[in-house]
Amino acid sequence: MDERVEANRRHWDEAVPVHVASATYDVANFGHGRGRLKPVELEEVGDVRGKSLLHLQCHFGLDTLSWAMEGARVTGADFSEPAIEAARKLAEEHGIDARFVVSDIYDLPACLDGDFDIVFTSYGALNWLPDLERWAGVASHFVKPGGTFYVVEFHPVSMIFDDDPDGTDLKVRYPYFPEFGPIRSEDDGTYADLDATFENKVTYDFPHPTSEVVTALIDAGLQIEFFHEFPFGNWKFLPFMEHVDRYTCRLVKNHGSVPLLYSIKATKAA
Numbered sequence: 121m122d123e124r125v126e127a128n129r130r131h132w133d134e135a136v137p138v139h140v141a142s143a144t145y146d147v148a149n150f151g152h153g154r155g156r157l158k159p160v161e162l163e164e165v166g167d168v169r170g171k172s173l174l175h176l177q178c179h180f181g182l183d184t185l186s187w188a189m190e191g192a193r194v195t196g197a198d199f200s201e202p203a204i205e206a207a208r209k210l211a212e213e214h215g216i217d218a219r220f221v222v223s224d225i226y227d228l229p230a231c232l233d234g235d236f237d238i239v240f241t242s243y244g245a246l247n248w249l250p251d252l253e254r255w256a257g258v259a260s261h262f263v264k265p266g267g268t269f270y271v272v273e274f275h276p277v278s279m280i281f282d283d284d285p286d287g288t289d290l291k292v293r294y295p296y297f298p299e300f301g302p303i304r305s306e307d308d309g310t311y312a313d314l315d316a317t318f319e320n321k322v323t324y325d326f327p328h329p330t331s332e333v334v335t336a337l338i339d340a341g342l343q344i345e346f347f348h349e350f351p352f353g354n355w356k357f358l359p360f361m362e363h364v365d366r367y368t369c370r371l372v373k374n375h376g377s378v379p380l381l382y383s384i385k386a387t388k389a390a
């Protein structure tokens with residue numbers, strides 16, 4: 121495995137128990153009422169009842185299990201063994217029928233048979249991947265003829281700004297284009313627990329412009345149905361953002377000036 125990907129995996133393995141225990145993921149209250157899917161993907165993916173759904177980079181499975189609560193037959197995949205162990209435990213605790221697979225995304229076609237009505241991935245997945253052409257090939261491989269691929273992600277434009285906790289305004293800090301990356305970080309804390317400390321602090325982020333994502337999906341044989349951009353996100357990754365409700369954050373001063381999320385729906389010809 122690429123040493124940078126291996127460093128990321130060590131970090132994610134260590135992040136799993138932190139995230140499972142975090143107030144952000146609020147595992148104790150999972151399953152009361154609806155799942156944890158956000159209005160954007162619920163609306164845009166649509167009715168999943170009776171459909172097979174593969175969740176790529178599923179972390180410890182809360183969203184995967186949430187799709188099962190919406191009626192899908194779910195499979196989640198992630199390269200972190202502790203994440204998949206936690207996902208299986210949660211599925212059992214909640215009596216949800218779900219299958220989980222440990223695999224680096226690029227090796228998944230060798231570890232998982234079959235194809236799916238829906239291939240889904242979301243929020244903070246693509247930035248960990250060094251090669252989007254291969255990623256799109258894997259995603260397309262698992263979409264049934266006539267099936268759907270859907271991604272909702274943090275907009276890469278929103279990721280170029282300085283995220284220093286003392287920042288007060290938009291200031292460009294990180295590269296947008298991949299040839300200037302990857303971005304090496306060596307930090308404690310995660311989006312789900314800012315105070316967590318890590319032994320495996322080093323991570324590598326791979327910036328991917330939206331044009332790269334769209335082109336990779338087209339080249340992998342998928343037909344783009346829509347590409348949407350949104351002026352809101354779902355977590356306060358810049359200190360001068362504000363929560364509008366549980367699942368919606370926006371820039372206070374520059375609301376509407378910067379895209380914070382994007383989504384793409386694509387289909388494979390029947």
Ligand SMILES: C[S@@+](CC[C@H](N)C(=O)[O-])C[C@H]1O[C@@H](n2cnc3c(N)ncnc32)[C@H](O)[C@@H]1O
Nearest residue numbers: 132177179198199200224225242243244245248
């Ligand atoms: C930010 S999390 C995704 C969060 C998810 N959307 C959620 O709401 O919980 C990113 C996930 O990608 C996984 N990941 C990173 N690189 C990977 C790779 N090369 N292959 C498979 N999984 C990977 C990590 O283990 C982690 O669970």
